[in-house]
Amino acid sequence: MAHEYFHNWTGNRVTCRDWFQLSLKEGLTVFRDQQFSADMNSAAVQRISNVRGLRASQFPEDAGPTAHPVRPDSYLEINNFYTATVYNKGAEVVRMYHTFLGAEGFRRGMDLYFARHDGQAVTCDDFRAAMADANDVDLLQFERWYSQAGTPVLRVSDSYDSETKIYTLTLTQACAPTPGQPVKAPFLMPVAMGLLTPAGAELPTRLVGEVAAHIGTRVLRLTEVRQSFLFVDVPEHPIPSLLRGFSAPVKLERDWTDAELAILAAHDSDPFARWEAGQTVLVRHLLAEADPANAAPGADLPETVAALIAATLAPFTGAPDGKADPAFAALCLALPGEAYLAELVTIVHPDRLHAARNALRVAIGRSFAAELRLIAERFTDTGPYQPTAAAAGRRALRNAALDLLCASGDPAALAQAATQARAAGNMTDRLAALTAIVDTDLPERAAILDAFRADFADDALVLDKWFTVQALSRRADTLAQVRALLDHPEYDGKNPNKVRALVGAFTSGNRAQFHALDGAGYAFLADQVIAIDGFNGKLAARLVAPLGPWKKFDPTRQALMRGALDRIRKVPGLSKDVTEIVEKALVA
Structure with missing residues (x-):
């Protein structure tokens, strides 16, 4: 809502001279909505969430066959440039102005930009000139962030x-x-x-x-x-x-030492740097465990990870600590995503990455069961729902604890999740519990899913969440479940929201199942792209993306992914939208 409202000035009153300047309005407005959200909630949590999203979606785009600058220099179909690079990396470019110039200097630049260009259609260079002139600085070299693709x-x-x-x-x-x-x-x-x-x-x-x-x-x-x-x-x-x-x-x-990372994670004055130090510890362990040259991921928790988790939980399990932020702690408990981990290796083995990450979740849940149970109990709100930042933080930490306990197979936690999935008084708690339950083989799993669907049968957006939760399940039969859901009465294969919620969630978000070695996930995506392209080329083009970085995978998966792309390319009458994405992927 804030994003669209902010477009009144950055996009409407001052708009783009041509489509190549798309990030002038979208990147700038994403930055503005991020700053607004930081003011309304925890600034540290908001910043970390922004970066996690950037790494999960934009970094892979920058490393793939469709990599393009924030200000593209050519296109076949402009709809293909409503991308994470234009939006999210574009926001990071604007943020760098803010970092260089400071809050006051950035405000001077914005004021001059609006004064000069109100009612005009302008370029990214005009924005840069306003920032430079208002602060009497040379920003000519900064233009390369707009013209050069890739992640430095x-x-x-x-x-x-x-x-x-x-x-x-x-x-x-x-x-x-x-x-x-x-x-x-x-x-x-x-x-x-x-x-x-x-x-x-x-x-x-x-x-x-x-x-x-x-x-x-x-x-x-x-x-x-x-x-x-x-x-x-x-x-x-x-x-x-x-x-x-x-x-x-x-x-x-x-080349950080373990001791340096521990100091940064515990004492750095910058919360992002503290979080990043902890993530580096986790990444090191996960990449070592996922390396095919090593044995299968083990169940033991390494000392460095155990110390990190212990320090994260300590403020919430001892005497009450009013300074500790539960929302920040919840992010520290969240393991690096498989998409980000894939960006850090030369050859991606998605099954190994998934196994390593899941094994670590289980090990943390078992090793810190007592502390996690205490947090789940302490942070359970018994009063009415409160839409405040503080209450949201409490919910985030409690659900993070519950997720780790459920991953470990803790019977009491699974029972608690089942109850919460049925009867929680807010959507955050219900979805968190449903997400934990959907990975399991609990006998009541199907009944809980059916009850959730029945409760929200008249709310299309909530039903989208219901489809997505199932598409992201870690169960081995998830693709079969997704295929079955295509025939569900609530699913409409011509509704873009429904397609993104089910097909898009599975192919982009469920990396282990989508990249199954039998190639069934690739064949499924090709079938969907071909069918959808017949009536919505723009939507079909967005779905192709997971097949793009085929060169980063092992030879078996490379051949299967390329085969899926080639099958799509050979379809008669393929839309320009899909043709552009597929051709770029195949010739990269």
Whole structure:
């Protein structure tokens, strides 16, 4: 709602000169709705949620055959550019202006933009010019974020001289080739950072040549392929806190030690950096477990992960801690998604990634059963539903605890989830419980699903959720269930919302089942794309995306995915929408 309302100014009063400038309104308005949501709720939780979404949808797009700049330079069908790159990465580009210029500088830029262009149709360059002129800064290099596709990699190395007390931080940026862009020029990149002592205390920072030290987060201006920053008066070898607030849409690489990550996760003043340190611990474990060269994922919880989970739960299981944010803790308990993990490996083995992630969920649920049960009890609201940020945080943490307990097979938790799925007084709790139940073989599973459907038979949007929950089930028979749901009376194969809720959810969100080694998931998607293209080419084109990155998979899956794409391509009378996506995928 906020997004569409904000379009009154960014999209309507000031609009796009041509379709290539689509992100001028969509990226800017996504940034505005994100800022509004951060003000209304937990800013840290909102930012982390934004980044998780970016990594799950836009990073794969940037690495695939349909990669394109935020401001595309060509298209066959413009509907194919209503993408995560235009919207979500476009919002990150706008956020970088905000990071470079600060809140006041960004506001000056926005005021000048509206004053200059009210009632006009303009370009991304006009927006950049307003930001630069209002703050008297050179942003010419920043234009590359609009013209170059791909996700840059930011590599970090550092050293410390105990005699001179100088700490050197070296940043190197690189961006892999993308279709039509084999060589990339360096980006102008804001790197928000700070330094911590080995005990976790924040250090003031002073670069060589500066008169006074800077307190708190500072923003380094990276302009070259390789650039070193020298900090003086550093009393001991510090731990760098990097990319605070996710200050640039990049992949960060550094050889962190387990001890450094533990300090950052426990003490960093920036909540995103704390969360990211914990995610790095989890990613390391999951990728090691998913490596085909290693044994099958084990049931033991490694010490680094156990310490991380213990620290996350501690504020909520001991004496009440009014400072701890339950919503933030719930995000810390959420494991990295399989789509993001797939972006971090050269060859994707979806079954291994899924098995590793599921094994870790089970291990956490079993190892911390007592603490999770206590949280599930403490954070159960007995009064009337409250649509407040605080109440939402309590629900989020309780449902995260319940999900982990159910994953471990805890009988009491499964019984609680069954009751909650039937009788919870709000949709958040009912869907959370239904999601936990739908993965199981509980005898009452079918009855609970039927009861949910009956309760919301007159609410089409809630029924979309009902379809999606089943499409995302971890059960081995999910594709068969999805096929059966295609014939359900409540499903309309010509309704885009229903198609996205069932077919789109399965093919994009259920990676383990969609990528089953027998190729049944690929054949199913090809059948759906061909059928839907006959009456809605735009919708069909959106559905093709999961087949696009076929080169990232093992040879067996590559052949099956390419075969599905080729079968779609050979259909007579294929729409321009689908043709463009399929051709790009096949020639990539």
